[in-house]
Amino acid sequence: MKIIIAGNGKVGQTLAKLLSAEGYDLTIIDSQPSVLQSSLEKFDVMAFQGNCASMETLLSAGVKNTDLLIATTGTDELNLLCCMTARAMNPKIHTIARIRDPEYAKQAYIMKDAFGLSLAFNPEKQAAKEIERLIKYPGFLKIDSFAKGRVEIVELKIEEGSKLCNVPLKDMNGIVKCKVLVCAVLRNRKVIAPDGNFELKAGDKIYVTAPTDALSDLLKNLGIVTHKIKDVMIAGGGMVSYYLACLLEKSKINVRIIDSDYGRCIKLSEQLPKASIIHGDASNQQVLESEGINEADALVTLTGNDELNMIISLYGSNCGIPLTVTKLTNFENSNIIDSLPIGSVISPHRLCCNTIVRYVRTMRNQTGAAVTIHSIADGQAEAIEFLVDKNTLNCGIPLKKNKLRKNILIVCITRGDVTEMPDGDSTFNEGDSVVIVSSGDNVILQLNDIFE
Amino acid sequence: MNYKMMGRFNALILTIEAVFMLPALVICIVCGDTAGINGFIAGIAAAVGIACILAVFSRNAKPDFFAKEGLICVGTSWILLSFVGALPFFFSKYIPNFIDALFEIVSGFTTTGASILIDVEAMSKGMLYWRSFSHWLGGMGVLVFLLAIVPVSGKSEGYTMHILRAESPGPDVGKLVPKMRQTALILYSVYIVLTVLDFLFLIAGGMPVFDAVCTSFGTAGTGGFGVKSDSMASYSSYIQTVTAVFMLLFGVNFSCYYLILLKRIKSVFKDEELRFYFGVVFVSVVLITINIYGIYETLGESLHHSFFQVSSIITTTGFVTADFVNWPVFSRTLLLVLMFIGACAGSTGGGMKCARVLLIIKTIKRNINQVLHPKKVQTIRINGKTVDEKIISNTNAYLAVYMVILILSVILISFDGFSIETNLSAVLSCFNNIGPGLDVVGPMSNFAGYSVLSKCVLIFDMLAGRLEIFPVLVLFNRHAWKRQG
Numbered sequence: 001m002k003i004i005i006a007g008n009g010k011v012g013q014t015l016a017k018l019l020s021a022e023g024y025d026l027t028i029i030d031s032q033p034s035v036l037q038s039s040l041e042k043f044d045v046m047a048f049q050g051n052c053a054s055m056e057t058l059l060s061a062g063v064k065n066t067d068l069l070i071a072t073t074g075t076d077e078l079n080l081l082c083c084m085t086a087r088a089m090n091p092k093i094h095t096i097a098r099i100r101d102p103e104y105a106k107q108a109y110i111m112k113d114a115f116g117l118s119l120a121f122n123p124e125k126q127a128a129k130e131i132e133r134l135i136k137y138p139g140f141l142k143i144d145s146f147a148k149g150r151v152e153i154v155e156l157k158i159e160e161g162s163k164l165c166n167v168p169l170k171d172m173n174g175i176v177k178c179k180v181l182v183c184a185v186l187r188n189r190k191v192i193a194p195d196g197n198f199e200l201k202a203g204d205k206i207y208v209t210a211p212t213d214a215l216s217d218l219l220k221n222l223g224i225v226t227h228k229i230k231d232v233m234i235a236g237g238g239m240v241s242y243y244l245a246c247l248l249e250k251s252k253i254n255v256r257i258i259d260s261d262y263g264r265c266i267k268l269s270e271q272l273p274k275a276s277i278i279h280g281d282a283s284n285q286q287v288l289e290s291e292g293i294n295e296a297d298a299l300v301t302l303t304g305n306d307e308l309n310m311i312i313s314l315y316g317s318n319c320g321i322p323l324t325v326t327k328l329t330n331f332e333n334s335n336i337i338d339s340l341p342i343g344s345v346i347s348p349h350r351l352c353c354n355t356i357v358r359y360v361r362t363m364r365n366q367t368g369a370a371v372t373i374h375s376i377a378d379g380q381a382e383a384i385e386f387l388v389d390k391n392t393l394n395c396g397i398p399l400k401k402n403k404l405r406k407n408i409l410i411v412c413i414t415r416g417d418v419t420e421m422p423d424g425d426s427t428f429n430e431g432d433s434v435v436i437v438s439s440g441d442n443v444i445l446q447l448n449d450i451f452e
Numbered sequence: 453m454n455y456k457m458m459g460r461f462n463a464l465i466l467t468i469e470a471v472f473m474l475p476a477l478v479i480c481i482v483c484g485d486t487a488g489i490n491g492f493i494a495g496i497a498a499a500v501g502i503a504c505i506l507a508v509f510s511r512n513a514k515p516d517f518f519a520k521e522g523l524i525c526v527g528t529s530w531i532l533l534s535f536v537g538a539l540p541f542f543f544s545k546y547i548p549n550f551i552d553a554l555f556e557i558v559s560g561f562t563t564t565g566a567s568i569l570i571d572v573e574a575m576s577k578g579m580l581y582w583r584s585f586s587h588w589l590g591g592m593g594v595l596v597f598l599l600a601i602v603p604v605s606g607k608s609e610g611y612t613m614h615i616l617r618a619e620s621p622g623p624d625v626g627k628l629v630p631k632m633r634q635t636a637l638i639l640y641s642v643y644i645v646l647t648v649l650d651f652l653f654l655i656a657g658g659m660p661v662f663d664a665v666c667t668s669f670g671t672a673g674t675g676g677f678g679v680k681s682d683s684m685a686s687y688s689s690y691i692q693t694v695t696a697v698f699m700l701l702f703g704v705n706f707s708c709y710y711l712i713l714l715k716r717i718k719s720v721f722k723d724e725e726l727r728f729y730f731g732v733v734f735v736s737v738v739l740i741t742i743n744i745y746g747i748y749e750t751l752g753e754s755l756h757h758s759f760f761q762v763s764s765i766i767t768t769t770g771f772v773t774a775d776f777v778n779w780p781v782f783s784r785t786l787l788l789v790l791m792f793i794g795a796c797a798g799s800t801g802g803g804m805k806c807a808r809v810l811l812i813i814k815t816i817k818r819n820i821n822q823v824l825h826p827k828k829v830q831t832i833r834i835n836g837k838t839v840d841e842k843i844i845s846n847t848n849a850y851l852a853v854y855m856v857i858l859i860l861s862v863i864l865i866s867f868d869g870f871s872i873e874t875n876l877s878a879v880l881s882c883f884n885n886i887g888p889g890l891d892v893v894g895p896m897s898n899f900a901g902y903s904v905l906s907k908c909v910l911i912f913d914m915l916a917g918r919l920e921i922f923p924v925l926v927l928f929n930r931h932a933w934k935r936q937g
Contacts, residue, residue: 041614
């Protein structure tokens with residue numbers, strides 16, 4: 001399948017990495033030759049320099065026999081124009097555009113039709129939704145939902161003195177008093193697929209599959225106090241902050257946004273009448289203290305500067321704020337981050353890339369494609385949800401009789417409203433929704449790929 | 453430095469070489485040539501043996517591979533390839549001196565075609581086949597062949613770009629399609645199809661099958677090893693014309709053939725490099741024809757020889773139909789200039805490459821303009837597209853290094869006491885991968901007279917010329933071999 005990526009920024013590069021690893025024919029367009037050069041040397045792709053909305057550039061990139069165009073330049077207008085031009089030149093092409101401006105986001109559904117987009121994505125809005133979920137369920141570092149929100153995979157860090165410390169996994173269900181499954185463990189930045197005798201240690205990050213209604217039990221029985229969050233402080237007044245504030249206002253949570261740009265503050269106060277907007281430097285401790293950082297239930301750092309976000313989060317957790325969320329764009333998978341108490345890490349471009357990869361996989365094989373994909377454990381493992389259909393192999397045969405490929409774990413089967421953690425006697429039936437975790441290098445495109 | 457990954461690459465290259473020695477071995481067996489059989493068995497054993505050692509050494513290689521590794525890998529694998537490739541000549545005692553054998557095979561792999569053999573016809577058929585086949589393999593590049601057959605995987609999959617860039621000639625090497633493997637496959641498919649066409653045309657002209665195979669290998673790689681001492685002179689004029697036309701075709705940038713396959717013929721005709729290439733060929737043919745009219749009886753005959761020679765020299769093949777040492781000085785000088793210009797970028801030919809010459813001409817024009825209008829902002833365009841300043845400065849640097857190596861080589865080989873014309877043309881001919889030079893190293897003679905030192909210098913020149921200098925030069929930089937940094 002041939003794919004053109006217009007715009008070689010952070011999203012473009014992450015997409016190039018993910019999609020070239022899956023073996024698609026990628027062509028990248030950007031106006032900057034220097035970024036193209038570095039992508040050429042990192043990935044097996046072709047690169048063209050030019051304006052991605054111009055016919056000439058698109059033609060030289062071979063738009064006529066391309067199946068999908070992903071426009072992710074910095075400007076919404078350019079993205080739309082690029083998709084429109086491409087569709088005019090090749091009516092069969094699928095187009096995906098990034099639309100991030102809040103003013104356009106409201107009308108994204110109209111534009112989707114008018115410009116014939118297959119998908120419009122908004123990394124900032126998606127990130128805001130993700131942060132909102134973390135605020136609703138404090139205690140988890142990350143939450144990914146499956147089966148239309150019935151099943152979640154949550155990330156937990158085993159702290160020193162936790163009830164789970166030095167406990168073999170087979171005894172875990174007794175402690176948390178609900179049925180959950182640990183599907184991956186991240187220890188020293190290496191992902192481990194654990195079995196029943198695996199003992200957890202302090203410092204491990206574990207990925208737990210649980211039915212959504214069991215989440216609060218899980219937190220309670222682990223001794224993690226769930227303090228309902230009523231007051232959120234946000235450092236940085238960018239687009240994520242705006243979307244997040246909108247969402248939190250709906251849940252009647254108090255929001256304070258600190259930004260150092262006066263004009264931006266004025267604009268935010270126009271858009272968000274209920275939130276209190278503070279003009280000040282969030283990196284200044286006095287500003288944070290005088291705005292009552294000690295009373296806040298949660299601190300979200302969303303400035304455009306990774307280092308600043310880390311420093312503010314460090315300061316916040318030092319002040320004893322129960323929940324901190326840090327936005328990082330460049331260092332998301334770095335060694336140092338793990339050792340720092342900066343709470344949950346959110347990376348907007350990573351989130352939206354997962355969405356796009358999912359779309360691409362669906363396009364490639366119309367039947368049996370993944371319904372949901374989340375990358376977990378620092379991107380070293382993937383949790384994928386599939387629907388069992390008539391083409392699925394080994395339907396109705398107990399799982400213990402089938403040989404699965406290495407590093408594949410079936411974490412749950414949802415049938416109707418009931419979610420079960422599978423054992424050897426479980427079976428796949430048509431209509432089931434199955435979540436698997438793959439921690440190896442296997443590319444799992446459809447459910448049948450998990451069998452040997 | 454990721455030595456293990458480089459070890460794995462070199463092991464693969466040697467395995468490929470061992471496989472390609474098999475047909476030559478079969479020919480030796482069919483002809484009952486015992487010395488040849490011994491030579492090839494020794495060669496295959498050495499290749500497989502070294503490959504096994506390297507494979508064991510590199511069994512748990514990390515897949516990190518960057519620009520430095522790519523460049524050095526290309527350099528080392530060509531040297532290793534040459535050493536192992538020389539063994540059949542040496543062990544079969546057809547060429548008893550190892551440096552001579554090395555000179556012969558380097559001349560083959562780099563598609564030079566310069567020979568130290570006094571009597572080509574004394575070689576057995578297996579040896580002649582191996583000599584000509586080395587042209588074919590070296591023409592498109594053995595690492596490109598590797599890229600075409602070995603699937604790319606791993607974290608730094610972009611590294612293949614460094615290999616293509618180091619092995620394929622030209623100032624700005626790009627892929628034809630997004631996938632490196634597909635690109636390499638397309639290049640080799642075009643190459644194979646053209647070679648087969650050439651072979652069929654030669655057969656149609658009544659050439660013996662073995663001669664046709666070797667000649668088409670020599671033409672395809674723009675090498676120039678023939679199976680006869682007088683090169684192409686004793687074949688019919690039909691065969692000579694076919695060879696001349698195909699030499700020209702193999703000197704064209706292979707991406708043009710890909711564009712023709714895509715039915716974008718218009719953009720091929722508009723290609724500036726291609727126009728320049730054919731322009732130079734046309735002007736040279738006309739000038740030389742007029743200049744040598746007195747030597748040959750008819751205008752047709754002088755046109756025929758002039759066309760063949762221009763085509764052979766500009767594509768850096770080195771086949772000859774006439775001893776051009778006896779041509780007037782003007783014609784010989786013109787041929788020297790053609791040696792320097794060379795074929796198109798992205799072809800199998802050597803030399804400076806038309807694309808670079810074109811760029812240098814345009815840069816000179818710009819600099820003259822700059823003197824007249826110091827504040828004028830000027831961009832250099834090729835095919836309507838602005839050329840990156842980095843490519844221009846790289847081209848200028850290339851020209852400078854090229855000149856330095858040329859001068860040093862001429863000085864080094866001048867100890868042997870031949871005339872300046874001989875030495876200059878010998879270095880030019882080896883450095884640009886042509887084959888015959890002028891005077892003592894002219895088309896009807898050979899390089900046997902040079903001393904061991906001079907032969908080593910010329911071997912270096914051939915390798916440096918084929919790989920466009922830098923992959924060979926970095927091997928001499930001690931920083932390149934450090935584990936870190």
